[in-house]
Amino acid sequence: MTPADDIISVEPESDAELAFEGALRPQSLAEFVGQQKVRGQLQLLLQAASMQGRTADHILFAGPPGLGKTTLAMIVAHESGRPLRMSSGPAIQHAGDLAAVLSSLVPGEVLFIDEIHRMARSAEEMLYLAMEDFRIDIMVGKGAGATSIPLDLAPFTLVGATTRSGMLPNPLRDRFGFTAHLEFYESSELEQVLVRAAHMLQLDIERPALAEIAGRSRGTPRIANRLLRRVRDYAIVTGKGAGIDAVNAALELYDVDELGLDRLDRAVMNIVLNRFDGGPVGLNTLAVSVGEEAETIEAVVEPFLVRIGLLIRTPRGRVATREAWKHFGLTKHEAGTHNQPLFGDEL
Numbered sequence: 001m002t003p004a005d006d007i008i009s010v011e012p013e014s015d016a017e018l019a020f021e022g023a024l025r026p027q028s029l030a031e032f033v034g035q036q037k038v039r040g041q042l043q044l045l046l047q048a049a050s051m052q053g054r055t056a057d058h059i060l061f062a063g064p065p066g067l068g069k070t071t072l073a074m075i076v077a078h079e080s081g082r083p084l085r086m087s088s089g090p091a092i093q094h095a096g097d098l099a100a101v102l103s104s105l106v107p108g109e110v111l112f113i114d115e116i117h118r119m120a121r122s123a124e125e126m127l128y129l130a131m132e133d134f135r136i137d138i139m140v141g142k143g144a145g146a147t148s149i150p151l152d153l154a155p156f157t158l159v160g161a162t163t164r165s166g167m168l169p170n171p172l173r174d175r176f177g178f179t180a181h182l183e184f185y186e187s188s189e190l191e192q193v194l195v196r197a198a199h200m201l202q203l204d205i206e207r208p209a210l211a212e213i214a215g216r217s218r219g220t221p222r223i224a225n226r227l228l229r230r231v232r233d234y235a236i237v238t239g240k241g242a243g244i245d246a247v248n249a250a251l252e253l254y255d256v257d258e259l260g261l262d263r264l265d266r267a268v269m270n271i272v273l274n275r276f277d278g279g280p281v282g283l284n285t286l287a288v289s290v291g292e293e294a295e296t297i298e299a300v301v302e303p304f305l306v307r308i309g310l311l312i313r314t315p316r317g318r319v320a321t322r323e324a325w326k327h328f329g330l331t332k333h334e335a336g337t338h339n340q341p342l343f344g345d346e347l
């Protein structure tokens with residue numbers, strides 16, 4: 001078993017979770033918790049477009065998974081009273097896939113492309129023209145006889161979401177009128193998200209218990225909601241209610257520590273601290289060592305470890321901070337001495 005097999009993943013884990021997420025999504029900017037700056041910027045952009053009776057500029061949401069990019073895309077459509085079409089980068093593997101979507105948009109429609117950095121290159125090029133001029137060129141035939149037929153599109157607003165904005169080519173990035181970088185949430189904000197979720201789950205849970213869950217949720221609403229459901233399960237099974245003891249016991253069971261680090265976070269830190277004596281360690285070495293994709297380490301694990309001050313990125317690789325040594329109760333080893341692994345011995 002790799003350490004990644006039983007982590008509390010940051011992606012939706014099941015259809016039931018997807019349905020629950022759907023029910024929990026705030027419908028308006030006013031209901032959306034946190035990201036205050038982005039909310040203000042979006043509000044202005046949407047209001048200006050509505051006052052001028054035009055489609056809003058294209059919008060890019062960038063940031064780690066579970067921070068609300070899809071939710072905000074839905075809010076953009078809802079607040080501007082436009083229909084929403086949802087697609088994703090992996091589903092657009094040929095320019096033809098994109099042409100089919102674009103040519104069927106109704107005027108003013110909001111097109112949401114999740115994981116837009118994973119779209120095929122040929123489709124990206126088609127998208128440049130579509131975003132700028134609401135027009136695409138469709139290639140007909142092959143070789144010397146190939147011709148391109150221009151096709152006018154209905155005006156639309158593209159909303160892209162990406163966990164890796166650095167992977168987007170500049171011409172694509174530049175065509176978004178507004179790019180919002182979503183930040184991890186403060187605990188107090190996650191507590192508000194949890195109050196709403198507990199209400200929807202009809203879960204009678206004490207406020208300090210919610211605060212404890214919020215503090216261990218990696219700054220991420222999706223994780224907060226998921227941990228709440230695990231605490232709910234624990235409360236149901238033990239019949240002892242959902243207090244702070246239930247939170248501590250349930251989260252210990254799921255290997256979520258007091259900083260919110262899960263097994264993959266700890267596996268990464270274990271490699272950096274124990275195997276490389278604090279680093280620097282290259283991303284690919286790190287990924288191979290923990291049996292995960294480099295993309296997952298870079299987009300999901302690292303941003304949080306950097307944000308809480310356990311890891312820094314340097315041109316030579318990832319380096320553990322003094323805080324990291326302290327948190328795990330370790331010391332940089334002298335020649336011939338070794339620290340214990342942070343968990344088990346599967347590494």
Ligand SMILES: Nc1ncnc2c1ncn2[C@@H]1O[C@H](COP(=O)(O)OP(=O)(O)OP(=O)(O)O)[C@@H](O)[C@H]1O
Nearest residue numbers: 021024025032033065066067068069070071221222
């Ligand atoms: N600001 C928020 N207020 C309340 N709930 C939120 C907020 N942001 C996210 N959520 C909830 O967290 C869950 C995940 O959000 P969402 O799917 O929008 O994240 P995402 O950034 O699109 O993730 P991914 O990159 O994996 O698609 C949803 O249930 C959503 O309702």
